[in-house]
Amino acid sequence: MTARREIPTIPDVAREAGVSMATAARALGGYGSVSAAAKERVAQAAKTLGYRPNVVARSMITGRTNAIGVVLADIENAFFSSAVRGIADAARAAGQHVILANTDEDIEKEHAAIRVFVERRVDGLIVCPTDGTDRTYLRGIIEQGTPVVLLDRRIRGLRADSVGIDNHRAAYEATRYLLAAGHERIGVVTGTASDVEAALHRPGLVGVENLVGMTGGERTAGYRDALLQAGIEPRVDYVVSGGGYRREDAVAATKELMALEEPPTAILPLDSILSLGVLQAVRELGLRCPRDVSVVGFDDAEWTETVTPPLTVVAQPVQEIGARALQRLLSRIDGSRQRPVHETLETTLVERESVGPPLSEG
Amino acid sequence: MTARREIPTIPDVAREAGVSMATAARALGGYGSVSAAAKERVAQAAKTLGYRPNVVARSMITGRTNAIGVVLADIENAFFSSAVRGIADAARAAGQHVILANTDEDIEKEHAAIRVFVERRVDGLIVCPTDGTDRTYLRGIIEQGTPVVLLDRRIRGLRADSVGIDNHRAAYEATRYLLAAGHERIGVVTGTASDVEAALHRPGLVGVENLVGMTGGERTAGYRDALLQAGIEPRVDYVVSGGGYRREDAVAATKELMALEEPPTAILPLDSILSLGVLQAVRELGLRCPRDVSVVGFDDAEWTETVTPPLTVVAQPVQEIGARALQRLLSRIDGSRQRPVHETLETTLVERESVGPPLSEG
DNA sequence: CTGTTAGCGCTTTCAC
DNA sequence: GTGAAAGCGCTAACAG
Secondary structure (H helix, E strand, C coil): CCCCCCCCCHHHHHHHHCCCHHHHHHHHHCCCCCCHHHHHHHHHHHHHHCCCCCHHHHHHHHCCCCEEEEEECCCCCHHHHHHHHHHHHHHHHCCCEEEEEECCCCHHHHHHHHHHHHHCCCCEEEECCCCCCCHHHHHHHHHCCCCEEEECCCCCCCCCEEEEECHHHHHHHHHHHHHHCCCCCEEEEECCHHHHHHHHHCHHHCCHHHCCCHHHHHHHHHHHHHHHHCCCCCCHHHEEECCCCCHHHHHHHHHHHHCCCCCCCEEEECCHHHHHHHHHHHHHCCCCCCCCCEEEEECCCCCCCCCCCCCEEEECCHHHHHHHHHHHHHHHHCCCCCCCCEEEECCEEECCCCCCCCCCCC | CCCCCCCCCHHHHHHHHCCCHHHHHHHHHCCCCCCHHHHHHHHHHHHHHCCCCCHHHHHHHHCCCCEEEEEECCCCCHHHHHHHHHHHHHHHHCCCEEEEEECCCCHHHHHHHHHHHHHCCCCEEEECCCCCCCHHHHHHHHHCCCCEEEECCCCCCCCCEEEEECHHHHHHHHHHHHHHCCCCCEEEEECCHHHHHHHHHCHHHCCHHHCCCHHHHHHHHHHHHHHHHCCCCCCHHHEEECCCCCHHHHHHHHHHHHCCCCCCCEEEECCHHHHHHHHHHHHHCCCCCCCCCEEEEECCCCCCCCCCCCCEEEECCHHHHHHHHHHHHHHHHCCCCCCCCEEEECCEEECCCCCCCCCCCC
């Protein structure tokens, strides 16, 4: 139970070193000009006293906190935790800290988190927005002076940088891959019910890319266009959602798909948790992958090469997406006034063993 | 390109509302006493001006930042991302924010992260320490006034709360489970090379629990004691590490194990990534689980019921561990002077299909 | 209940 | 190169 020593301040150090407060501050803060001798004495005094700069006082003056607010759905999700890793590493290199908020795809929580971050005077925000149409809120934040970079998703009509992948193209290529393997009946398992609803009302899946949950919408559109280009009419009953992004949802969706009169011979789950659900449902139905159904997933999760069969996936450079988002944010913080850029990083189709030829009609 | 409006301050609001700065501050800050009428006018003025409190100015006075520093090895690791989720949820409820730092088990990075957090004047720290013997550094931090709670691991001789599981008991029970299934030759795959080195030099695995990487050490000791209690002499060549906690390391370790003259009939990987490696190695060796080798893993990762076979694991309540750690930290922040407590939460053995009877001698 | 007055610990003019 | 003084935006005594 040592008494809680108070952390010494600059005046304390100045006194100890026998210099003025301003000199001590300059030596400690590494700005202005100080003679080598003074610098040395101050450093010595700081050391013996155990001086630690008070970053909050500094922030109050400089107006910069060296903190970045990161707003995403759920850090437990492997995609986000990788992205945060990328952000955090880049941040560390730039002397910035990462503050985290989970929204669970709840727009109220998202707004609340952003508001509190702004009150905290974060230098900038990296946001993975819940709602692709919610532009007014973020526009206000940006106009008021806090730079924002969007991650993984975009918001139409918002003047903010974004970093992610080309979702349309990624799904397009995955679908073409399945097509090339001979599949013509390809199902999609998504988490966003609105993707499906819209699909149900728009024969041929016209316009899915205008949907709210853009990642799902863009991917569904990419899938549709690959089909169309191959001369196959997209079927609305082949795009299903179990109501959410949990594994059970994908299990339900997959079972629904396989219960169709003409079940698909291949399935495209739109994220890694959904892939897990598809695989599980396939097994529960007593089917074998890829003999009975082929699967191409999204995101190269840690388990993809350990499941049976090893899963073929569209891999995104997730950490790099995070790192690039931070980079863009930093340059905005540094005052870049360049018009918004939407950066898309390359995806890779990692071929493993979950795709085979379609099961010939029984 | 709207001009960047400056955020209004309390004096601005006071002027607009026609009250004194102190009254405005009290109304806005929710402290002291203000008449309902004044409160109303201030609220109105704040709204029209778009006032946002400046948390950093407030922090400078109150000395509290409402920020918690979380220092862990790697947020990408599912264990840590779940723990952070638990911490973040509890923090949000308490009006606290979470700042993150990854150490990659590097003591230098850990110290640097902690130092910077202290300079940031975080209200407290949750640390998953790299080195179980490194007590002086953290002791200094605590004495200087920043409360610290340890997560998942402990440090001998450090007066700080900790929250985790009873690692010895968890491994003990997992081993007994394997023993009950008839296994007598049980291997351990760990990531910490020092566990193994120590084991190699201490016949019978005496003293592994004194090791630096405590989680691994305690679990290895629990394993050893279960064996001893069953009258089986622990074999030093049954505890292996591939040099780290990556999947490849576990693949190498498992192959080493299975190449022994008398290979084990069951394997206990000490964390979830290692489990993935064990499973992968088993398959690469052309063996089947559980027919040829049984496996009991640690941590109930998202993929455990989807791999083939579904994996039997020791599940930890990871989010709750995080939440409890935050709770303990808050009470320390609030000045609790109670002597340090080491809280262990219950684990659950989740039986799935990766354990069978031992393969009878060929 | 309200207003006035000091600062929190630091950076930043501005003289010297 | 160094010192003195003036704040950053807010809270915390104090009076009134």
